[in-house]
Amino acid sequence: MREKPWEGYIKPSKMIGNLYFAGTYDASTHIIDTGEGLILIDPGYSESLHMVINNIWELGFKPTDIKYIVISHAHYDHMDATEALVAMSGAKTFIGREDLPLLEGEIYHYPIKTFKPDVLLDDGDVISLGNTKIECVHTPGHTDGTFSFFFDVCEGTEIYRAGMFGGAGTNTMVKNFLEKNNLPPDNRQRFIDSIKRLMREKVDVFVGNHVWNNKTDKKLAELEGSEKNPFINTEEWNTFLKERMSRINSVIKNDE
Ligand SMILES: [Zn+2]
Structure with missing residues (x-):
């Protein structure tokens, strides 16, 4: 976490339809307004929670509207x-079943405030609330229990498919990290398989697991006063996945 968390502040905004960005530059937090309460994806750092809470109010909601995290x-x-x-x-709360050991601090240690999850996700699970059904796809590699999420967002009469790759960073698969944390090298192959699986999904709105995945901050700025919604882009998902594939391949090559 940066020393001055407030320097990561991003003005909260609707992205498209019932999907909102309420996070910061350092940690993305998304909100889906299901009509029967909010689903919040990734609360982020404790140090920036005050900004997320402020963002929820600023978007016209309140923290008690959140039904699922x-x-x-x-x-x-x-x-x-x-x-x-x-x-x-x-x-x-919902989290991938295979991330439970991480949550319990059994794999590697970092200063974390942990919690007891209510639901452990398995591949193919669907999280339903109000007008929203989130399809949960197990995409291990970045961590064992990384999940990616797919759901429809409605704007006017149009329905768009939104997709998030739940853990796109290759930092946890470099040789040093694997060795230091006693992780199996086949995490890299699992990551490659996850990307291949994700490539089969059709995505109109690429939702970033981090701001830099889909240039969330730039698009939010562009969106203001613009007629065209920059989040609608049917190419971006696959372009990103291809870039991630070449990244993991170069990680493997560099370590040989
Ligand atoms: Zn991560």
């Missing part, structure tokens, strides 16, 4: 604030 993977930049957000909202 869904976590993409058990790294602290995505989930450190979960315990506090659950205390404020009473929301039910």
